[in-house]
Amino acid sequence: MKRALAVVIALLILAGIAVLGWRMLWPERLTPDIARNVDVDLSLKGVNLSQGKDGKKLWNLSAAGANYAEAGDELTLTDPVITYWGEEGGEHVEVTAPKGQVWQKEDRARMWDGVNATRGEYRMRADTLDYTGGNRTLVLSGNIDISSDSMQGRSDALTYFLDTGDILARGNVQVTLN
Secondary structure, X not given: OHHHHHHHHHHHHHHHHHHHHHXXXXXXXXXXXXXXXXXXXXXXXXXXXXXXXXXXXXXXXEEEEEEEEOOOXXXXXXXXXEEEOOOOOOOOEEEEOOEEEEEOOOOEXXXXXXXXEEEOOEEEEEEEEEEEOOOOEEEEEXXXXXXXXXXXXXXXXXXXXXXXXXXXXXXXXXXXXX
């Protein structure tokens, strides 16, 4: 009787070890269907992105943090700094804001909550900025101020054409030459 009990206990211990070994050596794997249905969202710190075309750098983005939502293919940014390069030999435009979003597949970006942009001696401030890569424009809107050593200006909307360096101000335009 004692011998039979010892054999049963030994078999139970061996069965437990076998189950434990099975779990450790062959862990459960995701099936392809489960892996395809996982919605991946990311939260990132210290983000750097660049985009170029035909060997020419178009823009560079740095941000303190970012959240990526795969469903909308959008990157929501914290404290973004985007540098845009335009016409050949021209100065770059550096844009900063507390918040921003990038839709890289659409080649589009938006920054808001107090946008500051600089290009050489020119300083621009606005409520929001929209970048459209298709026509290479920066569109500033809401309480726009532009200043340099030689002028000061205000308008409701301002479009900066990256490829030519031209500026188009619209709506309640006021310019004072120094």
